[in-house]
Amino acid sequence: MQFHSVPFLLACVFAAAASGAANAGVTIEFSESAPKDRFEIRNDSGCSTGPFELQLDLSGSAGKLIFDTTGNGAGVSVYQPFELVKGQELLRIDRIPSDGDQRIEMAVTDLRPGAIVEFTIDVDDTLPASALGQTRIDGSEIAGGQVFLSANGAPPVNGEFGTDGKALVNFAGCVS
Structure with a gap:
């Protein structure tokens, strides 16, 4: 383990703070549940x-x-249609996912720090043999799924779901 002096650490902190606008951090979390699976979109940043x-x-x-x-x-x-359960005023979806779809696209008006948008839908795997069967999803099965986020006219940035069912996307999107 390497230790640095206090002046060195303070210089690093000030350099990071002066390097530009703060980044927004959005976490997308999948939770397996019966009968409805849940996706939560959460602003984990301070802006x-x-x-x-x-x-x-x-x-x-x-x-x-x-x-x-x-x-x-x-x-x-078991099947469950898309249902928006939290943050309805923050979200616009032009096309509700159809049976068998693998993508959902949505527009979020703004997420304040700590704000959450949550929706439920049934998610199944299509593997011939899986640990929990096709109707239940474990973290290893959502791993590799992607999240793409585009803000302020910038090119999209992406995050990837891990085995913990979470994907994190950081982007230059702080507005306040």
Whole structure:
């Protein structure tokens, strides 16, 4: 372990603070639950994000995950349509995911520090043999899913779901 002097550490802190605008940090967290799985979009930074576009893309997930929204489609057994349960005033979705889709696109008007948008939907894997069966998802199955975020006309930045069911996206989006 290497130790640095207090003046050196203070210089690093001041250099980081002076390097430009603060970044916003948005966490997207997936939670397996019955009968509805849950996605939470949360501002973990100390500033408001301003408007941004968000895409969740599960096509690269280890479990080849899909949204199971009807009883007669690609999913298995239990199904649940998309339902926005928190932050309705902050979100616009032009197209509700169809059964078998792997992507959701949405526009968020602004997330203040600590603000949350939450929606439920059923997620199934499409693997022939999986640890919990196709109707239940564990963290290793969502790993590799992508999140793309675009704000302020900048090129999209992305985050990837880990085995903990979380994806973090940092972007230059602080507006206050």
